[in-house]
Amino acid sequence: MSQFLFWVFALLMLIFGVAVVINRNPVASALSLVVSFLGLAGLFMSLDAYFIGIIQVLVYAGAVMVLFLFIIMLLDLRAEERRRISWLSLAGGCAVALALLVQIFYVIGHLKSAHQTFPPLTRATFDDVRSVGLLLFGNYNLPLQIIGVLVLVATIGVVFLSKRESR
């Protein structure tokens, strides 16, 4: 993985991540989120995690994004009208976020292994679906079934929540 491609994908992801936060129009935010997640999928592939990258594109750029756009259009949300901005809360939020950023930089700067490059792989990872699948159905069989129950509960909850109450 060349350094150039890493920075292209990273900048794509970060710039469109900022666009998600600063766009006033929810549809523009949702579409920026798609581009940001595509950049993230590129980064996953650069880390030889092809399965995770493909899942990222399928689940986020596909399913979750359609869900977001569907809800935005169902609720007929328009660009927010320009409210009176509370400068105090804006400054406070930015200050807390900046403090978090400084802390993250500090911790990563003091991490010894952060300055090492990635050790080379001795085998290709093109069959990582097989490796992940073997682990999922072998070692992690019980968690997989619990996740299945969780998705079922989420489905029932969504149906229950979106049912119109009859009075």
Added chain:
Amino acid sequence: MVTLGDYLIVSGILFVIGFAGVMLRRNLIIILMSLELMLNAANLSLVAFSRFRVQPTGLPDYNVQVFVFFIITVAAAEVAVGLAIIVALYRARQTTDVNDIKSLRF
């Protein structure tokens, strides 16, 4: 060469962007999108560590990727439930702005 720290810093910046979105935006749907950004930042650093910890077999640590798979599944379920709650809230109050939802505010 790209180091582990580069990936961790990019992941940290993405997390802070999502955090700032949760702190600064007042639209519930944008807040949910920012939550997604934060979850994905955590996924990125997990996958970076997975690639960094090469196993004796010469492959990345796939236990971490299984964990990332679980996180993606839970995040998808969370988005579905969150959007259903937003729809129910919109039916009751005709708003998605957190400034207009004050019943539970201290």
